[in-house]
Amino acid sequence: MTMHTTRRAFLAGTGLVIGFAIAPRGFAAEGVPAGGGDALEAMNAFVKIGTDDTVTILSKHIEFGQGPFTGLATLIAEELDADWSQMRAVHSPADDKVYANLAFGLQGTGGSSSIANSWEQYRQAGATARAMLVAAAAEEWGVPAAEISVSKGRISHAGSGKESGFGALADKAAQQTPPAEAKLKDPKDFVLIGKDLPKLDTPEKTNGKAVYTLDVTADNMLVAVVAHPDHFGATVKSFDDAEARKVQGVVDVKQVPQGVAVYADNTYAALKGRAALNVEWDLSGAEKRSSSELAADFSSQIGGSDALEASKRGDVDQAFSEDGTVSLEAEMVFPFLAHAPMEPLDAVFIKRDDGSLDVYSGAQFPAMDQATAAEITGVDPAKVRLNTQLAGGSFGRRAQFGSPYMQEAAAVFAATDGSRPVKHMWTREDDIRGGFYRPMYVHRMKASIDPDGRITAWDQTIVGQSIMGKADLDETSVEGAANLPYAIPNLRVMSHNVALPIPPLWWRSVGHTHTGFAVETFVDELLQKVGKDPVEGRLALLGDEPRHMGTLRKVAEMADWGSAVPEGRERGVAVVKSFNTYVAQIVEVSRGESGMPKVHKVWCAVDCGVAINPNVIRAQMEGGIGYGLGAVLFDEVTLGKGGGIEQSNFHDYRSLRINEMPHVEVAVIASSEKPTGVGEPGTPPIGPAVANAWRRLTGSPVRRLPIVPAGMA
Amino acid sequence: MINFTLNGEEKSFDGDPDTPLLWVIRDFEKLTGTKYGCGIAQCGACTVHLDGSTRRSCVTPISSVDGSEVTTIEGLAGAEAEAVQKAWVAIDVPQCGYCQSGQIMSAVALLQYTPKPTDEDIDGAMAGNICRCATYQRIRQAIHDASDMMEG
Amino acid sequence: MKHPRLSLAGGAAALAMLMLSAGGAWAQEGLKAPAEFDQITDPSARSVALFEEAGKVIQHPRCVNCHPAGDRPLQGMDMHPHQPPVFRGESNIGMPGMMCGTCHGAENVEIVGQAADLKSIPGHPLWHVAPIEMAWEGKTLGQICVQIKDPERNGGKTLDEIVVHMAEDSLVGWGWNPGAGREPVPGTQEVFGELIRRWVADGAVCPTG
The missing domain is CATH 3.10.20.30 (Beta-grasp domain)
Structure with missing residues (x-):
């Protein structure tokens, strides 16, 4: 079957004339939403209007739970004056120009930037489409465009009494010359932005109809899994596939750069075949140190000549040597963390009769994945379509420069003759043991307090891998520490990069996962040491940071801070700015049955500028809190003696469960600032808030995560 | 066979x-x-x-x-299933949505046996269903809402 | 899969014990045969000794894990709380929505191609947690012994019925056939049953402490 292409080229947002390719319909791949069809007219790269009055927005951002389908559709619907009930959303094709994340310069989802970078672009797309519809109506009805109004999906002309839906005018509208720049609404006229509109993707996610990559299927499809080493940096020395090939349903076994691939007629046969493989691994280039050896090595690197200065103000050494100064020191160790999205990584490859290739995947950098698939399979990049699918979570996992996952999946497909579609999937074990972790970090903290109880110096050194693979300072290692929000006169933040064969990656909130914890627990300890209230003490140090203060004041008000706390419980507070969004949280914690922290309640205040959809924002705070809480309580990927990875699945890499979920109350602060992201910023404060409450409850500061030892709860 | x-x-x-x-x-x-x-x-x-x-x-x-x-x-069919799915949609429980089929299967079974579940009953039925997006608070709420819907 | 008491011939059991000899504190030699206690002439002392031998089974994590002191069963040789967190419920078979049978079928099920340290999911048609009055977790062998004899806390059984239960119940027997990747309790159910029978015959005397 061949690709459908819309009948005419269109003017893309960048002003370039680019052929418009939509996801094909009627392919053998079953269950994949067509993403439009011939009955849809493209107004521009982001909006299509159907003859049935539906408005389909093309989301350049992948939907894996953070709500871009709904948020971006809201921006378009607002300026289009559409009715919410007519809105639909699909993933855009892969294209680094047309669908670039304006914050990155290439197509990609991450850094909580989907709404922030699209704020004007998608409204402009909606306003442009509206202008084209109005122009079409003016032409059709022979009336001045200026007299035409649009409201809730109806176009009308009061003078003539003419009225129409969008669909009837879609074809004519698509032929109008779009305005160079359509006028955007004054925010006071918003009717949809700021409302709790129902999410577009909810219904199909409650009836089993939502299609994820793992659900894409095709006639005669092979399922492939790859045997991976249990040491980072290990390679295949040799393998014996005799037993694997005997498994009913196993079709082939091939070595690929990442390991040994087993191809089968169904998933179980592939798993059984993989289990029957006998692979000998070459460990000569592998990491053989254990996690505790790594931590010791990280620690010993502090003060070495490779120190990189991240921030400096005043004279820290001088402050420490002042008479009467008291200092507090701490070393904190943060483990490797797997993202563990519910849907493990996967991709489906279907070679078409015309030599083109369809790839289905939950791509966070679709065009990069497309280029990678093309390069590895040898198919002309122009003939590779990367069809982005709904993904079962990501938390950063699907965003990888150089597309290492796609390299594996494409290599697995490329090792076949291409005559059969191939689904490549990771099991949970491949996921937990697959690297691309939030790196391990060691922080050494030191602060001085003068005789008047003022914090005079802050000295912090952070040791760990550079996520960006840099030799010089990596801002993601020190973000949140280098720009410490607290007004402490003498500040020094240093960084040491560590090179390891364990691939690192951003994990929901990136550097703030550890800097937020280190800064917020240490400042809390200092405040306690000088007898200051955790909220008032922070406020006094945040003089130049009104939005930090706003969220902190709000959360204190919500929690009725200072009121009596139930017997056996303590409260902890933390405030972290990440991705230009400010989040303050207060938690209430007791000692649970197992002797470990039980978090009862979380109050959360968020300032993310204009709130597009407060319900989605609240959901992201709730989810970010639950995700972060599970990690600080339970999670670490460790290397055992000899460097082997110790965890493999949810039985030893624990997820927070419903019985451990605190009740979360969220307040969204009203703001007219430009919107910023909410996917990540809910996560950083929960760990330090819990640790602060726990320290006040038990007297013991948390210096090492996770808090709960393995097997304790 | x-x-x-x-x-x-x-x-x-x-x-x-x-x-x-x-x-x-x-x-x-x-x-x-x-x-x-x-x-x-x-x-x-x-x-x-x-x-x-x-x-x-x-x-x-x-x-x-x-x-x-x-x-x-x-x-899935029946009064509990209808109530659960309606309650799920009403407060937008899903985020990525991948775990939600399993969540709903457990929630429906819970309500079939326990039409008026307490929070403890909900923990008992649902603690085996992981949601990495941590939509747990809404799952709990939606189960209570579904229970109310069936009663009302 | 057949039930263990029938399928585990003595030789196979011995082999299993041998293979496990490198394991933890519980992986000792099998159970001593009851006859080895004949040299003890005092019936009371012999009864205690027989029960202490049977205690190698009774206090094995394989047994105690499902005789928890709380509402959650335990797992593994380290007896950590069961994951996922399952609660006993009114009938000791879990709670509506997540019963024991949600995961545990009629037979042990081999897990293929997943976690290397989780080779099987245990199974039995009547898989359940022992009632709370039969909790063994955290108790001494003497306390467990007294409890086993107490009809209020042993399901209303006479001592003869206890003997039959220990010797023949197939859920008890699961301890000797716990599925791949799981250390069985020592000996055989036959020997264990005989130890209990002789213990009763000698007066069902409990160890002190």
């Missing part, structure tokens, strides 16, 4: 009898609402109803299903 009913339809399977029900449903019957998440009964994404009770299909060999009735999210 293994015979069973799937969402009310007679089915048979003559492949490897050790094949987990999960893969029979997904790979052979092409019903993809039931998800793979862990393969070891830790996450609950693969939950189905087997003869009226929840069952993790990833640890259920098809050989043990002979003569049984299997219901998946696609075949």
